[in-house]
Amino acid sequence: MIVILGGGPAGRLASIRLASAKKQVTLVENGGIGGQCLHSGCMPVCAMNDVARLIHSARELHDLGVVDSVPVPDFPVLLKKMGEIQQKITSVLDAETRSAGVDIIYGKTGRLSGKSVFAGDEELKADAIIAATGSRPFVPAIPGVDLPGVFTSKTLPGMKVLPEKMVIIGGSVVAAEFAYIFSTFGCNVTILSRSTFLKDTDKHLRALATRELAGVTIRENTPVNSIGGEGRVSSVRTPGGQLDTDAVFLAAGLVPNSESLDGVKKGPIGEVVVDNRMRTSVENIYACGDVIGPPYLTPVARHQGIVAADNILGIPRTMDYQNIPRSISLTHELAYCINKSDGMGSLAIPGPAGPGSFWSVPTGETGLAKVIFEPETGELAGICAAGPGGGLIAGYMAFLMKKHFSVHDFEEFIEVHPSTDGVYGLAKYASSVLKKRDLP
Numbered sequence: 001m002i003v004i005l006g007g008g009p010a011g012r013l014a015s016i017r018l019a020s021a022k023k024q025v026t027l028v029e030n031g032g033i034g035g036q037c038l039h040s041g042c043m044p045v046c047a048m049n050d051v052a053r054l055i056h057s058a059r060e061l062h063d064l065g066v067v068d069s070v071p072v073p074d075f076p077v078l079l080k081k082m083g084e085i086q087q088k089i090t091s092v093l094d095a096e097t098r099s100a101g102v103d104i105i106y107g108k109t110g111r112l113s114g115k116s117v118f119a120g121d122e123e124l125k126a127d128a129i130i131a132a133t134g135s136r137p138f139v140p141a142i143p144g145v146d147l148p149g150v151f152t153s154k155t156l157p158g159m160k161v162l163p164e165k166m167v168i169i170g171g172s173v174v175a176a177e178f179a180y181i182f183s184t185f186g187c188n189v190t191i192l193s194r195s196t197f198l199k200d201t202d203k204h205l206r207a208l209a210t211r212e213l214a215g216v217t218i219r220e221n222t223p224v225n226s227i228g229g230e231g232r233v234s235s236v237r238t239p240g241g242q243l244d245t246d247a248v249f250l251a252a253g254l255v256p257n258s259e260s261l262d263g264v265k266k267g268p269i270g271e272v273v274v275d276n277r278m279r280t281s282v283e284n285i286y287a288c289g290d291v292i293g294p295p296y297l298t299p300v301a302r303h304q305g306i307v308a309a310d311n312i313l314g315i316p317r318t319m320d321y322q323n324i325p326r327s328i329s330l331t332h333e334l335a336y337c338i339n340k341s342d343g344m345g346s347l348a349i350p351g352p353a354g355p356g357s358f359w360s361v362p363t364g365e366t367g368l369a370k371v372i373f374e375p376e377t378g379e380l381a382g383i384c385a386a387g388p389g390g391g392l393i394a395g396y397m398a399f400l401m402k403k404h405f406s407v408h409d410f411e412e413f414i415e416v417h418p419s420t421d422g423v424y425g426l427a428k429y430a431s432s433v434l435k436k437r438d439l440p
């Protein structure tokens with residue numbers, strides 16, 4: 001039997017892979033199948049962003065006199081509807097996993113102790129084990145962090161009314177996405193980022209993100225000393241002074257859920273240490289997904305789950321962290337896949353950003369298209385596609401980058417028009433620039 005701890009994207013995909021290969025598989029899940037992605041991560045951000053984009057668009061059209069009113073979100077109704085869809089998806093995932101042949105034990109905490117595995121107090125006999133217990137929001141040790149009115153993505157359903165003022169602590173993608181949502185919903189949002197906001201992001205994309213967050217106050221290099229309030233949060237103190245607020249949202253990163261995994265080697269933040277086949281320091285115990293640390297992305301967690309399963313099945317397979325696309329969901333999908341930028345050539349243009357294509361009509365807003373390439377060979381080293389469909393473009397371009405495509409390969413590319421086709425056209429143009437340079 002193979003025991004899998006955690007039914008998020010990593011554990012669930014691993015379990016289906018193994019059961020499909022006729023292995024007896026037991027999945028232990030102490031929360032909801034689908035994990036953080038479905039219950040408090042990607043799905044809630046998508047659901048709330050859908051509404052935010054609608055309001056954003058209506059507001060722009062209203063300001064231009066094209067439509068006569070701007071919808072106002074009913075936040076409790078949105079949370080309720082979101083919860084209903086999450087329930088529906090949970091049932092679908094449960095049925096899909098069981099019909100693949102996986103036994104699921106709900107409501108018990110899985111635990112490792114050396115080579116032994118437990119579901120609650122019951123020891124399970126296993127030939128191999130996969131730890132896929134995921135991660136949770138990091139709660140920094142700031143005085144006042146336990147006050148009512150302080151939320152994380154996990155506790156967000158407890159926010160019964162929209163606050164007038166909100167402070168978001170963190171400078172990451174999640175901070176940016178929630179800032180966009182809440183500011184578009186009408187909250188007065190301030191981001192307090194300990195270092196540079198979106199510090200690991202391409203400079204063009206960061207500039208675009210900051211433009212799309214024009215209604216948000218972003219304070220960089222601003223640590224938080226304490227959160228204050230009598231019985232409920234009412235202020236946040238920084239070295240520069242005090243800010244009044246009705247709510248605090250913590251977007252200070254994620255930490256691996258590895259406390260129940262005894263015996264396997266762990267790193268500085270508690271992440272389980274694995275090799276590129278997802279093998280831990282203990283024979284026949286594998287780990288995958290957020291519990292092994294960043295990049296904390298669902299497609300990566302799923303892929304790691306498959307890699308772990310295949311290795312258990314005796315199919316040697318390794319994890320490759322090159323060419324991983326990602327996205328920041330604001331007014332547009334600010335999607336990108338960048339392997340290398342130092343010493344590379346690059347071209348950037350305002351990208352098509354209307355719902356179909358062209359620039360947004362009638363506001364004239366633009367997204368961004370960018371290609372980064374090796375100056376001698378033209379091999380693609382990165383792309384940014386910020387506009388409708390950006391995520392799709394980045395996913396496929398990342399795949400072509402994995403296959404070592406160069407900008408010259410795009411000479412033969414014919415796109416659909418209208419579409420969000422900035423990146424492909426730019427790659428063609430980069431090819432012509434490189435070829436012109438080589439002319440005598």
Ligand SMILES: Cc1cc2nc3c(=O)[nH]c(=O)nc-3n(C[C@H](O)[C@H](O)[C@H](O)COP(=O)(O)OP(=O)(O)OC[C@H]3O[C@@H](n4cnc5c(N)ncnc54)[C@H](O)[C@@H]3O)c2cc1C
Nearest residue numbers: 006008009010030031035036041110134289290296297298
């Ligand atoms: C706000 C937010 C937004 C995000 N947005 C995106 C996005 O847009 N795109 C993207 O790719 N990624 C996004 N992510 C990251 C994504 O959610 C995670 O990378 C992904 O869920 C990791 O999958 P996992 O299976 O490793 O872990 P998890 O999804 O965390 O699942 C782990 C599962 O294990 C269970 N579990 C934990 N401990 C035990 C135990 N001891 N015994 C039994 N069960 C246990 C948990 O209940 C959970 O169901 C976001 C995350 C957050 C917080």
